[in-house]
Structures are given as structure tokens and as C-alpha cells.
Amino acid sequence: MTLELDNIDLAIIRATQAGLALTPRPYDQVAEQVGLSTADVMARLERMLAAGAIRRIGAVPNHYALGFTANGMTVWDVPDERASELGRQVGALDFVSHAYLRPRHRPDWPYNLFAMAHGRDKAEVEEKARIIRELLGDACRNGEVLYSTRILKKTGLRLVA
Amino acid sequence: MNRTSSIDLDVTDRAIVNALQGGFPITETPYADAAQALGLEEDDLIARLQRLLDGGALSRFGPMYNADRMGGGNVLAAMKVAAGDFDAVADTVNAFPEVAHNYARDHAFNMWFVVSTDEAQRIPAVIAEIEAATGYPVHAMPKEEEFFVGLRFEL
Numbered sequence: 344m345t346l347e348l349d350n351i352d353l354a355i356i357r358a359t360q361a362g363l364a365l366t367p368r369p370y371d372q373v374a375e376q377v378g379l380s381t382a383d384v385m386a387r388l389e390r391m392l393a394a395g396a397i398r399r400i401g402a403v404p405n406h407y408a409l410g411f412t413a414n415g416m417t418v419w420d421v422p423d424e425r426a427s428e429l430g431r432q433v434g435a436l437d438f439v440s441h442a443y444l445r446p447r448h449r450p451d452w453p454y455n456l457f458a459m460a461h462g463r464d465k466a467e468v469e470e471k472a473r474i475i476r477e478l479l480g481d482a483c484r485n486g487e488v489l490y491s492t493r494i495l496k497k498t499g500l501r502l503v504a
Numbered sequence: 505m506n507r508t509s510s511i512d513l514d515v516t517d518r519a520i521v522n523a524l525q526g527g528f529p530i531t532e533t534p535y536a537d538a539a540q541a542l543g544l545e546e547d548d549l550i551a552r553l554q555r556l557l558d559g560g561a562l563s564r565f566g567p568m569y570n571a572d573r574m575g576g577g578n579v580l581a582a583m584k585v586a587a588g589d590f591d592a593v594a595d596t597v598n599a600f601p602e603v604a605h606n607y608a609r610d611h612a613f614n615m616w617f618v619v620s621t622d623e624a625q626r627i628p629a630v631i632a633e634i635e636a637a638t639g640y641p642v643h644a645m646p647k648e649e650e651f652f653v654g655l656r657f658e659l
Contacts, residue, residue, distance in 0.1 A: 348574055356567075356569055359566050359567050360566075360567075360569060361564075361566070362557075362564050362565050362566040363528075363565060363566035363567070365535075365550050365553055365554050365557075365565070366550070367533055367535055367536065367546060367550070368532060368533060369534065369535070370530070370532070370534070371532075381532065385530045385531070385532075388530050388567065389530055391567075391569075392530070392567075394573065395570055395573045396569060396570055396573045396574055397567045397568065397569055397570065398526075398568045398569070398570045398652070399525070399526030399527065399528075399567075399568055399652070400526065400527070400528040400530070400566065400567045400568070401524040401525050401526045401527060401528040401565070401566075401568075402520070402521055402524045402525055402528075402553070402556070402562050402564075402565050403525075403562060403563045403564040403565070403568065404521055404525065404561065404562055404563070404654075404655060405560055405561060405562060405563040406655065408511055408559075408560040408561055408563075409511060409513070409521075409561055409657070410511070411655070416609065416616075426649075427649060430649060430651045431651050433651070434651030434652060434653050435651075435653050436653075437655070437656040437658075438655065438656075439653070439655075440652075440654060440655045441650070441651070441652055442650075442651040442652075443647050443648075443649065443650050443651070444647070444648040444649040445580070445645040445646065445647060445648060446644075446645060446646065446648065448643045448645075451584070451612070451613070452582070452613065452643060457645075461655055487611070489609040489610065489611045489613075489616075490609060490610050491607040491608065491609050491616075492608045492609060492610050493607070493608040494605075494606075494607055494608075495594045495597075495598060495606035495607060495608055495615070495617075496594075496597075496598040496603060496604075496605060496606040496617070497604075497605050497606075498604050498605070
């Protein structure tokens, strides 16, 4: 699933990884920086988006600054054959930022569905976890909420130096 | 630190954050096109995005790249560490440059970190090195499927 990126793609990534310019024609600015036409920049962005090298283009909210200071990693054991469908439904909830399917590590870790739930405090996250459990219904064999108690390390993701 | 550091967003700001967590157009005048879809003027949208970025409500505006699809590896991993060993193990794990984030969580699996490598094939080797250095098993939990919709704010 790896997309072959050439040096021009990498130059576009470098020119945009800090963000798009807040000017009426932001892709012109990228084009100028990397020495391409705007049409070429746009075509390459479309290609990277279609291939999944770009997840999406838009706003990245800062949950903490917006008052969503509590988050819980909710984890659930749901039947494999229903996991994709349930993941989509859980991911579509307003307060869930991401949902993932991950492998179980039995017997200690029976959970295959992960959903990050955000709230203004822990009580709100507990309430959100209850809503997820309700949505999962009888597909939910078990579930837990894990809260982070300490950030041990946090470094930015470096894509291209 | 009892104060909630919530930033005041009006209904229009919230609509912008809700609508633009993805799908920003790749067109010659994307702000004008996005503004039209939201019933706003282009310069109003740009000014509001600038304010949301300056005020810290948004951490970024632009393309989000996926390291996994560029040949890199990125895997969540968890460990069950005895309380008495926790800080020493955290130091050992954090010393790996491939460990980008590491969180303590209130669970028997009490240490959760992300291993990132330039080449996906290197992930198992790094995990084996972490196991050797700490003496604890590392449980890799790679994404098998991802669902993203984003966080929506009540309007």
C-alpha cells in the first residue's frame, strides 16, 4: 500500500506540512515554492489524496484548547465479522475523533475496537463510553476506558526533513 | 489550574471547525469555494481561520500526510510494567528515537507508545530491541482499519 513519491511530491510535502497559506490562492504559493504550475501542484495533491498519502485536507482542532481536556481510549471486544460495520458507526459519533480496529492479544487483551472519546471532564467521557456501549448493544462482549495519567514523551511527527 | 482554557467560538466558528476537518477543496480558489458552501464570504472565512489558528483553537490548517503510506511505519504498542520498574522502563523506552509518543494509562497495560520508523519493515526490529532493553514483552497493536470522522462541536 505504499505510494511511490518522487522528489517533486516530497517538495510539495515540505512546502505544505506546516500548513496552507491563508491567502485566496494558496496552491499558487506552493507552486511558486516548488517551481511547478498550480495545475501540476493540484494534480499531485489529488493523486496523493486518492492514494492515501494525504489523509485529508483541512483544519486540525486542538482538543485541549477547545475545552475537551478529558479523553478516554475506549476499547471494546466485538465479533470480528461485525467489527468494520461497528467501527464505522462508532467513528461517526460526534465526540469520537478516531476509531480503529486493532489485533487482540488474548488472554490479557481481548479488545479489537478502539475509539478515542473526548469530553470536558472525566464524567462526560464516562457518559460517552456509555453511549458507545449502548450503540454496540449485544455485539459488545466487554469494554473498558483507559485514561492517560501522564505524558511520558511527546515529539512532533517528522515527515520530511 | 482549575480554569478551563476553553476558547470562545461563535456559531460560525463552530460550523467552520465542524465542516472543514477534511474535504478542503483542491481548486484555484479553495477558500472562496469552501466559504460558499458554508454561506460565508471568502475574506470572512480566511480571517476566522487565521483567528482560530492564532488563538490555538486549531493547531494546523492544510494537508495531513499519512506516514504509513509513504513507506514509513507507525505502530501503537503497549506494555504491562510493574509499578516499581515504571519510571526506569519509561526512560529506556523514551530513549529510542523511534518512540514518538508515550503515555501512562490507568490499566494493567500501563504504558502506551507509538513506534515510528522511516521504513515499515524496521518496526519488528525496533520492538525486539525495546523488549531486549526493558525485559518486558511489547504488544504491537497495528491499525487494521481506521475510521475517521473528526470531532464535531454542538452548534
